Amino acid sequence: MVNIAIIGAGLSGLTAANILNEHAKVTVFDKARGPSGRLATRRAEPYNFDHGCQFFSAKSNTFKEFLAPMLRHGVIKCWNANFVEIENRQVTKSRQWDAQSRHYVGSPSMNAIGKFLSQDLHLRLGTPVTAIRKTPAGWLLKGESDQDLGQFDWVISAIPAQQAEHLWSEDMSFHAKIKTTQMAGCFTLMLGFEAGFALDYQAALVRGEDISWISVNSSKPDRKAATSLLVHSSNSWATKHENLDRDEALQHLLTQTSLVIGQDVSHADHKAIHQWRYANSPKRSGETYFIDHATRSGACGDWLIKGRVEAAFTSGYSIAQDILRQL
Ligand SMILES: Cc1cc2nc3c(=O)[nH]c(=O)nc-3n(C[C@H](O)[C@H](O)[C@H](O)COP(=O)(O)OP(=O)(O)OC[C@H]3O[C@@H](n4cnc5c(N)ncnc54)[C@H](O)[C@@H]3O)c2cc1C
Known part of the structure; x- marks a missing residue:
């Protein structure tokens, strides 16, 4: 049976792995402790x-x-949030998301999606791939401390562009194309309130500020009761301040959030920040995956199309269909 390595257990990698799994021996590597990639959930009792x-x-x-x-199993549900747009610190538009507009989330947490998709796969978690080497017998993957991770017939990277650029050697046919992709960063502020927190909306798109998104995370289906508020910085602010001290970033986003919503959030009982170096990527046209049939290697990920979940799926699905035709 053909032996395939997929690097990255985000949606693109897991999609490809599930399609190929019935026809090949598939191993999925991820440096994180759990699958799901940017479909991520952080637990900080009693908050999520x-x-x-x-x-x-x-x-x-x-x-x-x-x-x-996943809908049948309740792993995905619709989030019927009261959604607003905020500009100049005023709500300019408001609408109720409903069954017609269908805004999906994982249930009871976003990373339930990755866990569900991993059920039948051979996953090696907590295993960063640090090098991909071509050998006469195929591909040799290396891990930390030069550890051998195995020999494979096919290797697919399903990781953000900048990380893929470092992993593939420059003489790969698609290396130059990967290099042209720039991904933007994002800081995420996480706030928990023991006594609850009143907002007139559950999701807000914020324009023209250093923050771009506010959501009442605990308003999503099947979440813990404890009130959790989540704020994303704008991509441009995060990219400009990518080396900012985390505490300074946290304080800045706290102040910005208070100003935008017109309520002081500095008294939150739980405050944490996460930095995404590769959060989002602009829309691009052209190939939805890169593949080199001669060397049996390829790359997929949302960034080939746009920084969106459906794009990650489409990229992973398309590369798997191409490989299936070669098997
Ligand atoms: C802050 C933020 C907000 C977002 N909001 C939305 C939204 O509202 N709607 C929407 O549609 N999309 C949104 N997205 C984008 C969406 O999450 C992504 O498009 C999608 O999850 C990407 O999936 P992927 O498989 O391409 O990559 P990822 O999910 O990034 O998966 C890559 C995986 O590879 C692993 N990895 C990386 N390097 C290595 C290595 N060397 N060895 C082993 N493993 C490695 C990582 O740990 C990760 O698990 C958002 C993303 C972020 C960060």
């Missing part, structure tokens, strides 16, 4: 925060079909 992706939609029928079993 989806500190990466907030929600997603499904446009293509292929993606809708892929989601159907």
